Amino acid sequence: MEKINISNKLALISDYWNPRIVGELNNQHVKLVKFKGEFVWHKHDNEDELFYVIEGCFKMEFRDKTIELNPNEFLIVPKGVEHRPVAENEVSIMLFEPIETLNTGNTRNEFTKENLKNI
């Protein structure tokens, strides 16, 4: 059992849209990821997803609205809701979601990451 320092872990990440696992509890993963640019539209049929902004800001696009998130703000995207993260500049995010969550949800494409690594 060891504490996790978010800044130290983020320093190990230099690529975008590639979540790393930094914790596991109650069949959920805590992940860190850096975003820049536009992701793909997708939804998760069975998992709610929490996005917590550590550094930077980004916009979560939905089909009917957009929500802008800044540091120390979080958003829970309910299962079944289509969404697309867009970040004009680099943003660092903490994710909290079930361990079976695939980053691109119901789609598979060049952004899909499987067998995520622990850091």
Next chain:
Amino acid sequence: MEKINISNKLALISDYWNPRIVGELNNQHVKLVKFKGEFVWHKHDNEDELFYVIEGCFKMEFRDKTIELNPNEFLIVPKGVEHRPVAENEVSIMLFEPIETLNTGNTRNEFTKENLKNI
């Protein structure tokens, strides 16, 4: 669906050891709580618990060691492990844990809080 601003929610909390619910996903709660002083020794038989420090610092005491946590650090306390949070000064914490988690775990005493409020 609305974003949650942690600072705005913390401004609504003026007491200690009284967690408030600020989010729910996948049968887990996101809670905010302020600590000051010494809590009671307890464990959770069925729930892992995540403590994420927003502001301030505190020590998590275990029977065999103590871990000090500072802002932007988190600790996952596995189910079954006795622990006691101690904060010399006020600290603001975000918790992730299953919705059935009782703050004092396997004990009931003057610190026990049931029917937590959403803020």
